[in-house]
Each structure stands twice: as C-alpha cells, then as structure tokens.
Amino acid sequence: MVIIAIYLLTMVFDLGLLFYFLKLPIEQREEAFFGYRVSSESYHQQGRQILTRYRYALLAAFILVEAATLLMFIQEFGTGNLRIGTITFPRVLALLLLSLMATILYQVFSRQAAVHEESGSTVRVASSLKTRRLGDYTNGFYEVALSLLLFIPMMVLLWSFSGLPQRIPWLLDSNGQVEGWLNKDIVTVFSLPFLIVYAQGWFLLLKHAMTRATMTLPVEHTIEYLRHKEEDFRLGMTFLDRLRLVFALPQPFVVAIIIFSAIERGRIWQIGGILFGLGLGIYALLIFRSYERQRAEVNRLLKAETGITCVQRVTDTGHWHLGKLCYYNPDSSAIFIESPVGPHYAINLANRWAYFHLAYLIGLGFLIVWILRTY
Amino acid sequence: MFIRFDYDDRRPAYQQIADEIRELIARGELVEGDSLPPVRQLAGDLGINLNTVAAAYRGLQDEGLISIRHGVGAEVVSRKQMANNPAALRKSEDELRKSLRTVLAQLALAGMSRSNIMNLVTDELRGLFKGTK
Incomplete structure (x- = not known):
C-alpha cells in the first residue's frame, strides 16, 4: 500500500512538471511567448499553431515516459519483491527523462517562436540605488523557531540512539506486519533528519542569492515598476519561508516514528505520520495557490500601470539560451538574472557560484535517491 | 532614487554613470554619508561590465565627491568638496x-x-x- 502511495505521489510530481511546461510559453502571453516578444497578431495566429504542436509533443512525451515506468512497476509488482528502493530508481529516472524531454521540446519550439520576435528590447534602463539585504526579508523569531524545530528532534534522536534495537521496524503493512526494517547505524538513522536540514540549507542559499539578483528598471514609470517588483519579491521571499516550514515540520514526526517504532511498533505514529503528511501536502498546495494568486494580481497591476512585466535589455540578446530559460554572460557578476519566463529568474551559467548552487541542488537529489534506496 | 543608463548614448558608459551620480549629488538627492550600490549590483542591474562601474566610481573619487573604502563600499563625501x-x-x-x-x-x-x-x-x-x- 505504502509503495503504491509513493508511486502515485511521484506521478503528482510528473503531472506538476507537465503542467508547468504546458503553461510556460504563455505565462506572459505575447510579451514573452516562448521567451520572445511577439505581436498580438503573431501570438494569436502562428503562435497558436506553434503552441498546439508543442503541447501535443509534450503530452506524447509524458505518455511515453509514464507508460514505460508503469510497465516497469507492473513487472516488479508481479514478482512480489516490492520495496521502496526498487521503484525509486525508475521513478527518479522518469522524472529526469521527462524534464529533459520537456526542455528539449521547449527549446525546439522556442526557435520556431523566435522567427516571429519583434524588436522590443529596451535601450534605456535604470537601476535603484537601494541595495537589497537578506536581513530585510528575515524574521529573527521565525528563524529561531525553525532552528529549534530542526535541531531539538535531532538531539532527542541522538540521546535515544543507544537505546534503539539493532533493527528498527520502519514500514508496517495494512495488517500491522513489519514491511521494512531500518538498520541501526548512525548514517542510516540520521540520514532522513539530515536530509531535512540539508533542504533548509538550499532554501537559505536560494534566499541569499535572490537578494543579489539583478533588478533592471525601465526609465518610464520607474517608481511604480519598482514598487510592484518589490512587492512581488517580498511575496516570493514569504513563500520561500512558508515552504521552509513545510519542509521543517516533518522533522519531529520522522524522529518520533523512528523512536516509537523501535519501542512499541508505533503503529499509531505511522498512521499519524501519514495523516500529518497528507495535511502538510494540502497546506503546501494551499500556500502555493495563495502565492500564485497574489503574484498574478501584482503582475496584473504591474502590467496595467507600467505596460511591461520585465525589462528585456538590448545587450542581453546574445546571452539568452534555451528559450530564455538559461543565461550565459561572463561579463555579468550576477548569479540570478530576471527572466520573462518561468519562475522569473534564470541562473547565469557563466558565474562560478551558479555551479555551487546547482551542485547543492544535485546533491539534494542524490541524497533523496540514496535514502529511498536505503529505506 | 535611480541611475539611468542609455545604451545608445554617445558618451562612454563610465561617464554616463558618473554624470548620473554627479547630478544626484548636485540636486541634493544624494547627501554626505549616503552609500552607493556595490559595483557588482549596479553592473548587473544595468547589464554592463563591472570594470565600467568601477571606473566611474574611481573618477568620482578623484573629483572628491565620493570615497571608496575597501570592504565598506562607496559613499558620498560632500557636494561642496570642490569648494574646499x-x-x-x-x-x-x-x-x-x-x-x-x-x-x-x-x-x-x-x-x-x-x-x-x-x-x-x-x-x-x-x-x-x-x-x-
């Protein structure tokens, strides 16, 4: 049951990725159609055809990947030798494959959209004299509370470690029988709590880099543009902080499940954990929805008052790649550059610190795969 | 407060930036003790090389309008510095x-x-x- 639930959960990630790429080319409509500014006429005529072809290709790729993974899963299911680890590799591979195929398709169709680009890059820009500081977007009380939430359970686990049995029941099936065991060694027992702390590190790194992202302003309606962009930025920072809470809250539950499962086959903790996970998932969806709605409203006001949602500099033309998903400019010292597509920021691959960010993120992926295979 | 930049302007890029800052000081919008953004930030925002911004800052320092301290950054000295x-x-x-x-x-x-x-x-x-x- 647990394995089927994990399978379905990973499908939710795939579906999320699919919807993200389906929406990506038209998030800013004609202002950034596949990243390119096109005329309203091109957007509604040739653009519509390009978009339809892109979406069919994307759906076909999704079906292909999911069908292949489902076949693998059915094959494993037939052998009766199912563990979390046995489905982890093909599911992670599916997610990576889907990301790769979607990026390639986006790139192929963005080249078709580029033909219809109309000159709209700005030659006059402005910059605020104000410097963003991480401290302006940090609540000290919140940070202390999050740190306690992360580290107190780890200290409790460390304190209880010597009393744990050599094999800890980790997964129970629907009849209450042990389905998965956890070997008692410091690396295995602490890997999941460590993963939660590691993920927090990535969020902090992201917040820090975001405050140093470029903020190019237009020379017309500069004050209005800056005001709405600041609000958008603050919303993004608040969203990241709420996500950090979502990722930190499981820490006491994970530790409780490890300790109580070892003591009394804590079935109640496992059921509680599943319910807690579901509740947390719903909370995560709600905060994401709320963030998207607020951000859409800020962008609507921005567009209405200034006529644009992103300043596209004329000097950047040769620096954008993959339909403005990637940026490469050795002359720029910024790690994150404002982009008209996607999450509104692209990483400057010419900056060596960008690779530190990517390595940290890849490390997170490897940790998740390694832990799922161990458990 | 903003610094404006025009890629089509005939003046050298560093001079444009220096002129903008000079004007802000002359207008009294930037006063003694005000910090200027780090070179990296301004270069990133305007999409120009950071050496260009550094050259503009050095020029303003030579004129006695700003002071640059290592690790602290650039700050406005005084708009009447020349009068002294x-x-x-x-x-x-x-x-x-x-x-x-x-x-x-x-x-x-x-x-x-x-x-x-x-x-x-x-x-x-x-x-x-x-x-x-």
Whole structure:
C-alpha cells in the first residue's frame, strides 16, 4: 500500500512538471511567448499553431515516459519483491527523462517562436540605488523557531540512539506486519533528519542569492515598476519561508516514528505520520495557490500601470539560451538574472557560484535517491 | 532614487554613470554619508561590465565627491568638496565653461532663439536645484 502511495505521489510530481511546461510559453502571453516578444497578431495566429504542436509533443512525451515506468512497476509488482528502493530508481529516472524531454521540446519550439520576435528590447534602463539585504526579508523569531524545530528532534534522536534495537521496524503493512526494517547505524538513522536540514540549507542559499539578483528598471514609470517588483519579491521571499516550514515540520514526526517504532511498533505514529503528511501536502498546495494568486494580481497591476512585466535589455540578446530559460554572460557578476519566463529568474551559467548552487541542488537529489534506496 | 543608463548614448558608459551620480549629488538627492550600490549590483542591474562601474566610481573619487573604502563600499563625501579646493575648482570651472559654451553653440546652431535657450537653461537649473536646501 505504502509503495503504491509513493508511486502515485511521484506521478503528482510528473503531472506538476507537465503542467508547468504546458503553461510556460504563455505565462506572459505575447510579451514573452516562448521567451520572445511577439505581436498580438503573431501570438494569436502562428503562435497558436506553434503552441498546439508543442503541447501535443509534450503530452506524447509524458505518455511515453509514464507508460514505460508503469510497465516497469507492473513487472516488479508481479514478482512480489516490492520495496521502496526498487521503484525509486525508475521513478527518479522518469522524472529526469521527462524534464529533459520537456526542455528539449521547449527549446525546439522556442526557435520556431523566435522567427516571429519583434524588436522590443529596451535601450534605456535604470537601476535603484537601494541595495537589497537578506536581513530585510528575515524574521529573527521565525528563524529561531525553525532552528529549534530542526535541531531539538535531532538531539532527542541522538540521546535515544543507544537505546534503539539493532533493527528498527520502519514500514508496517495494512495488517500491522513489519514491511521494512531500518538498520541501526548512525548514517542510516540520521540520514532522513539530515536530509531535512540539508533542504533548509538550499532554501537559505536560494534566499541569499535572490537578494543579489539583478533588478533592471525601465526609465518610464520607474517608481511604480519598482514598487510592484518589490512587492512581488517580498511575496516570493514569504513563500520561500512558508515552504521552509513545510519542509521543517516533518522533522519531529520522522524522529518520533523512528523512536516509537523501535519501542512499541508505533503503529499509531505511522498512521499519524501519514495523516500529518497528507495535511502538510494540502497546506503546501494551499500556500502555493495563495502565492500564485497574489503574484498574478501584482503582475496584473504591474502590467496595467507600467505596460511591461520585465525589462528585456538590448545587450542581453546574445546571452539568452534555451528559450530564455538559461543565461550565459561572463561579463555579468550576477548569479540570478530576471527572466520573462518561468519562475522569473534564470541562473547565469557563466558565474562560478551558479555551479555551487546547482551542485547543492544535485546533491539534494542524490541524497533523496540514496535514502529511498536505503529505506 | 535611480541611475539611468542609455545604451545608445554617445558618451562612454563610465561617464554616463558618473554624470548620473554627479547630478544626484548636485540636486541634493544624494547627501554626505549616503552609500552607493556595490559595483557588482549596479553592473548587473544595468547589464554592463563591472570594470565600467568601477571606473566611474574611481573618477568620482578623484573629483572628491565620493570615497571608496575597501570592504565598506562607496559613499558620498560632500557636494561642496570642490569648494574646499580653490585650485581644483578654478581648473574645473575653466573646463566646465568650455563644455557649456559648446552646448550653447550647438543649441544656437540647432536654430533655437536666445530666449528659448534661456528658458531651457532656466528649466534645467530649476530642476537641478529643486531638491537642494
């Protein structure tokens, strides 16, 4: 049951990725159609055809990947030798494959959209004299509370470690029988709590880099543009902080499940954990929805008052790649550059610190795969 | 407060930035002790090389308008710094008078009447000293 639930959960990630790429080319409509500014006429005529072809290709790729993974899963299911680890590799591979195929398709169709680009890059820009500081977007009380939430359970686990049995029941099936065991060694027992702390590190790194992202302003309606962009930025920072809470809250539950499962086959903790996970998932969806709605409203006001949602500099033309998903400019010292597509920021691959960010993120992926295979 | 930049401007990029900061100081929008953004930030926002911004900052430092301290950054010294240095002021006045004469000649050659030029100069002066006490 647990394995089927994990399978379905990973499908939710795939579906999320699919919807993200389906929406990506038209998030800013004609202002950034596949990243390119096109005329309203091109957007509604040739653009519509390009978009339809892109979406069919994307759906076909999704079906292909999911069908292949489902076949693998059915094959494993037939052998009766199912563990979390046995489905982890093909599911992670599916997610990576889907990301790769979607990026390639986006790139192929963005080249078709580029033909219809109309000159709209700005030659006059402005910059605020104000410097963003991480401290302006940090609540000290919140940070202390999050740190306690992360580290107190780890200290409790460390304190209880010597009393744990050599094999800890980790997964129970629907009849209450042990389905998965956890070997008692410091690396295995602490890997999941460590993963939660590691993920927090990535969020902090992201917040820090975001405050140093470029903020190019237009020379017309500069004050209005800056005001709405600041609000958008603050919303993004608040969203990241709420996500950090979502990722930190499981820490006491994970530790409780490890300790109580070892003591009394804590079935109640496992059921509680599943319910807690579901509740947390719903909370995560709600905060994401709320963030998207607020951000859409800020962008609507921005567009209405200034006529644009992103300043596209004329000097950047040769620096954008993959339909403005990637940026490469050795002359720029910024790690994150404002982009008209996607999450509104692209990483400057010419900056060596960008690779530190990517390595940290890849490390997170490897940790998740390694832990799922161990458990 | 903003710094504006035009990629099509004929002036060198570093001079554009220095002119913008100079104007903000002259207007009194930037006052003694105000910090300027780090070179990296300004270069990133304007999409130019950070050496260009560094050159602009160095020029302003040479004029005595800003001070650059390692690890602290650039900050405005005083808009009346030149007044404390009469020799530098005289030299600067001569240079500025030449520049002014060139601009006035260009306006006259563009067909503007004396009164129109006067109005234009008065408007610019009004704008320049609006924020000053």
